[in-house]
Amino acid sequence: MSKLSPEDVRHVARLAALRLSSDEAEALGRDLHAILDYVEQLAEVDTEGVPPTAHAIPFETPLRQDTPVSSIDPEEVLAQAPARAGTAFAVPKVLDEA
Amino acid sequence: MNAPTHPDYEVVIGLEVHCQLRTRTKLFTGAPVRFGEPPNQDTSPVCLGLPGALPVLNGYAVELAARAALATGGEVQPDSVFARKNYFYPDLPKGYQISQFEHPLSLGGYVEIDVAGGDGPRRIGLTRIHMEEDAGKSIHDGAVEETHVDLNRSGVPLMEIVSEPEMRSPEEAGAYLRALHEIVRWVGASDADMEKGQFRCDANVSLRPHGATALGTRTELKNLNSFRYIEEAIHAEVKRQAALLDSGGEVVQETWGWDADAGRAFVMRGKENADDYRYFPDPDLIPLTLSEEAIEAIRTALPELPGARRARFEQAYGLPADQVQVLTASRELADFFEAVAEASGAARAAANWVARDVQAALREADRDVAQSAATPQSIGVLIGMVESGRITAKSGRDLLPELLTEGGDPEALVAERGLETVSDAGELERWIDDALAAHPKAVASYADGDKKSLNFLMGQVMRASQGKADPGRVRTLLAERLDAGGAA
Amino acid sequence: MPLPTVAAQRAALDRGETSSADLVDAALTRAAEVDPAIGALVATRDEAARADAEAADARRARGEVASPLDGVPVVLKDNLAQHGETLGCGSRILEGYRSPFDATAVARLRAGGAVVVGRANMDEFAMGSSTEHSVAGPTRNPWDLSRSPGGSSGGSAAAVAAGIVALALGSDTGGSIRQPASFTGLVGMKPTYGRVSRLGLVAFASSLDQIGPLAHTAEDCALLLDLISGHDPGDATSLPEGPTASQADLDGGVEGLRIGLPREYFETEGVRAEVLDRVRDAVAVLEAAGAKTTPVSLPNTRHAIACYYLVATAEASSNLARFDGARYGRRAEGAADLREMYERSRSEGFGTEVKRRILLGTFVLSAGYYDAYYKKAQQVRTLLRRDFERAFEGCDVLLTPTAPEPAFRIGEKADPLSMYLSDVYTVSANLAGLPGLSMPCGLADGLPVGVQILGPPLADARVLRTAHAYQRLTDHHEATPAPIDSGART
Incomplete structure (x- = not known):
């Protein structure tokens, strides 16, 4: 397992849509490094052939009927939107990223 | 085999089709699936990505996707898993799309195509069919400095049907899509209305020298939404790649959109974070298990x-x-x-x-x-x-x-309405008498050898009977009368 | 004098000695008196709660009591959705947000007539063990205002410990109900995963989160659990079983109960001797009541924290992606384009601990690291589950400390890793989906100490029965903190 470079921290922050000041990036990078150092211990556990657990208590998939259900009034959400255009949400324009 | 699409290169095409399942509600919530509603009216906490919302899988959507899989000879898996595909985009309210990734609903299968002028029917293999939710719609209005977000489509159930790269010409790609389109409609899995975006195609296209086994670098053509555009776009892409290779250049792996109006492709910018979607099993959803009996029941019910x-x-x-x-x-x-x-x-x-x-x-x-x-x-x-x-x-x-x-x-x-055929000789003779009497000229020209006059007189009789006269009987009786001299 | 329990409030209501209006008034009055010093609540519903109380009293007058909790004042952790109320999760990013729907647990609670009087402070998005990491500021422990009430359900715990209400709802992802219960001298329970619907609980880590009660007694917890548990078709991880019937089972006692004592939990580095002493005292009480103890081993315990922080942060990084300033909550002003709006809204809206965990979770899911971190953790999770399965072959419940120490001072755990390590006894129950409960078992240096009872999946009633048997034999749950404010107590 690897050490986190400042570039790694910036890359991860970008994936997470977080903008970090350089102080923050440095401090969080240090924290992450310490935590990753700690979790490194898992490497020593023999997990050969052990299936992963995603859900602690397995049971049959519940399925829903294909019946429309009346839910919330969308206006209750739109009314508290930071910006709207009619019944659409409005967000700043998307800039293409090369 | 019909003539190759390109003299120097073999064309290799694989298709990914996003097909909307014919449900009344969304994949993970009871919000209605409709078309043309004002923005955000067909939404629920799940489609809006509200705090505390949870997905519950639509069982009918599973059945429909399984129908399509079984109709194409796919192996519906006893266990499949919904995963989260993580990226930020305004039409993706949760910040992730729920889609099957490592463990899809169905593996394998094929679609049979028969291209005019080809060597007869041929099977195009399917890699997989998986289920996923659709994104919403971001409306980029050039006039204003903002993007508008409509989440009515958010969460609409889709199946993605992924073919093997086994098509060798744009025509084969077109034939594959038509055949697939027919099957998904035939089994009721989808209305596949292309104008409503219910059947959307992405094409992966690459070239390689004839006889080569390794695949060339491919480009992806996105948003092909009519059979005609698909063939046109692939033709254009083959031409573009061939020219590039001919001039000693290299094909770059990238994504192109198709501008139907201009009849040419344009490079699409990659989606943000496109390089790393961080798929992992959705912890809100238990793996989907389908018993052998459940799968057989769907198979048995197939038309x-x-x-x-x-x-x-x-x-x-x-x-x-x-x-x-x-x-x-x-x-x-x-x-x-x-x-x-x-x-x-x-x-x-x-x-x-x-x-x-x-x-x-x-x-x-x-x-x-x-x-x-x-x-x-x-x-x-x-x-x-x-x-x-x-x-x-x-x-x-x-x-x-x-x-x-x-x-x-x-x-x-x-x-x-008294439409029963009249074949009673007495009644027919009366109409024939009338016709012969009314049209002596026709009777005379028949006698002169113009046998076509019979047809004219037939018509008169049929008209007089208002179409009810038995035409066979009329013809026989009329011919007898005319041959006998036509006298009334 | 001990603080009133729900059972006592219910009895007084039944006898006509009090009314829901009186109970709600007392709760609001008490909150006004003590909460400025404690900071347990982020909002109260004064008028709405009084109206609900009057409706409860009217029902009672008509002989239509909806449930044992009808008319009883309760507090909700601020990550449980109630229609029309704020849902802040201790975060700036949810500033002003009001939920357009009810959490299933809240709907069931209200259908049962319980009166929500307020919303409790919490670590932002339930990420923390101290209730220091909230946009509303820290919550203080009623036992010692310089100390933390634990977290992340610290506001819920402090509200009960300070005598504002007798019952509060919390959520527990890695100990967030049990550890605050331990720090404030209460009973706190995390039910079996899937017992209580998570619909309307703002997700931290979906495969670990459970809603549960904080109260003075196991009996009160049973009343609540029986009301809010049971299958919910709106939560695909909700167990198919119906509601628990744990009240009926409460008096079964512990005669012949086999109690496992996991060796690793008593040998943990850094655990305080007084804590172990109090836990051993509790074991002795249960043995004297007819329970049998047996040593067991959970060999993978030492990997639980590492496993937990990988699983929980990975899920959290995805669960918190929806907070992007686009549709609700707080949006950063003046962003020139979408990307800037996302990044600034999230960076200004989330606190440091949340950012830390989002970054960690994003990293462990990212290309090239998934197998080494996330998948590995899910495999170790399987091993942890198997440890418990083996242990429960030879015993009915496990008894352990809840936390390695009593309440720590606010600001004491500045280093994130040391904070994470304090969850060592609680995270395994979440990873394995087990029911777990903490109950008070005495004091150390004048601060409450908790003992944890763990059961196999679905043995929620057994866990409650064990705790109830203990509480009938002891009075640790009746201990109260020193008066907080001019000695006033209702």
């Missing part, structure tokens, strides 16, 4: 598929291939035809009636067969009456549009 049905129509009813094609344009029409054939007791006549007269009358009324007011049984009865001579073909054709639009019992209508 007879188009290929099998066509073969049967040709063999069982002795119908020509082109007519079978017309009769199996949709499952509804094929079902209708079979019911008509059975009720009429005359399959070949029924085929002619359904393929020609019924279709024409429905077109005239701007309806499709599912909207016919007449039961196929009543149409069958009508055809049976014509076949047995109880009514004339003309009477039958006259009644048909009314039956198809208004419905009704053909027996009752025929009785009520």
Whole structure:
């Protein structure tokens, strides 16, 4: 397992849509490094052939009927939107990223 | 094999089709699936990505996707897993799309295609079919400095059907899509209305020298939303890549969009974070398990598929291939035809009636067969009456549009309107007498050897009978009279 | 004098000695008196709660009591959705947000007539063990205002410990109900995963989160659990079983109960001797009541924290992606384009601990690291589950400390890793989906100490029965903190 470079921290922050000041990036990078150092211990556990657990208590998939259900009034959400255009949400324009 | 698309390169095409499942509600919430509503009206906490919202899988969507998988010979998996595909975009309210990734609903299968001028039917392999939710819509209005977000489509159930890279020409790609389009509609998995975005195609295209086994670098063509554009776009892409390779250049792996108006492709910018979606099993959803019995039940309930049905129509009813094609344009029409054939007791006549007269009358009324007011049984009865001579073909054709639009019992209508064929010699002789008397010139020209005059006089008699006279009897009696000198 | 329990409030209501209006008034009055010093609540519903109380009293007058909790004042952790109320999760990013729907647990609670009087402070998005990491500021422990009430359900715990209400709802992802219960001298329970619907609980880590009660007694917890548990078709991880019937089972006692004592939990580095002493005292009480103890081993315990922080942060990084300033909550002003709006809204809206965990979770899911971190953790999770399965072959419940120490001072755990390590006894129950409960078992240096009872999946009633048996024999749950404010107590 690897050490986190400042570039790694910036890359991860970008994936997470977080903008970090350089102080923050440095401090969080240090924290992450310490935590990753700690979790490194898992490497020593023999997990050969052990299936992963995603859900602690397995049971049959519940399925829903294909019946429309009346839910919330969308206006209750739109009314508290930071910006709207009619019944659409409005967000700043998307800039293409090369 | 028909002539290669390009003399120097073999074209390799794989297709990914996003097909909307024909449900009333979304994949993970009971919000309605409709078309054309004002923005955000068909939403719920799940589609809006509200705090505390949780997804619950639509069982009918699973059944529909499984139908499509089984209809294409796929192996529906006993366990499949919904994963989260993480990226930020305004049309993705949760910040992730729920999609099957490592463990899809179905593996394998094929679609049979038959390209005109090709070597006959050929199977295009399927890699997988998986289920996922659709994104919403970001509306980028150039006039204003903002993007508008409509989440009505957010969470609409899709299946993605991924082919092997086994198509070798744009025409094969087109044939594959048409065949797939027919199957998903045939089994009721999707309406696949391309204008509503219910059947969308991405194409992966690469070239390699003839005889090479390694695949060339591919480009992805996105958002191809009509069969014609798909073939055009692939042709254009083949040309572009060939020119690049010819000039010693290299194809770059990238994504292109197709501008249908300009007839050319443009490079699309990658989605943000496109490099790392951080898929992991969605902890809100337990893996989807389907028992063998459940899968078998879906398989058993599948309708007879188009290929099998066509073969049967040709063999069982002795119908020509082109007519079978017309009769199996949709499952509804094929079902209708079979019911008509059975009720009429005359399959070949029924085929002619359904393929020609019924279709024409429905077109005239701007309806499709599912909207016919007449039961196929009543149409069958009508055809049976014509076949047995109880009514004339003309009477039958006259009644048909009314039956198809208004419905009704053909027996009752025929009785009520007195349409039964008149074959009583006395009555026929009276009409013939009248015709001969009224048209001495025609009688004379028949005597002079112009046998066509018979047809003219036939017409007069039929008109006088209002189409009810038995035309065979009329012809025989008329010929006898004319040959005997035509005297009244 | 001990603070009133729900059972006592219910009895007084039944006898006509009090009314829901009186109970709600007392709760609001008490909150006004003590909460400025404690900071347990982020909002109260004064008028709405009084109206609900009057409706409860009217029902009672008509003989239509909806449930044992009808008319009883309760507090909700601020990550449980109530229609029309704020849902802040201790975060700036949810500033002003009001939920357009009810959490299933809240709907069931209200259908049962319980009166929500307020919303409790919490670590932002339930990420923390101290209730220091909230936009509303820290919550203080009623036992010692310089100390933390634990977290992340610290506001819920402090509200009960300070005598504002007798019952509060919390959520527990890695100990967030049990550890605050331990720090404030209460009973706190995390039910079996899937027992209580998570619909309307703002997700931290979906495969670990459970809603549960904080109260003075196991009996009160049973009343609540029986009311809010049971299958919910709106939560695909909700167990198919119906509601628990744990009240009926409460008096079964512990005669013949086999109690496992996991060796690793008593040998943990850094655990305080007084804590172990109090836990051993509790074991002795249960043995004297007829329970049998047996040593067991959970060999993978030492990997639980590492496993937990990988699983929980990975899920959290994805669960918190929806907070992007686009549709609700707080949006950063003046962003020139979408990307800037996302990044600034999230960076200004989330606190440091949340950012830390989002970054960690994003990293462990990212290309090239998934197998080494996330998948590995899910495999170790399987091993942890198997440890418990083996242990429960030879015993009915496990008894352990809840936390390695009593309440720590606010600001004491500045280093994130040391904070994470304090969850060592609680995270395994979440990873394995087990029911777990903490109950008070005495004091150390004047601060409450908790003992944890763990059961196999679905043995929620057994866990409650064990705790109830203990509480009938002891009075640790009746201990109260020193008066907080001019000695006033209702």
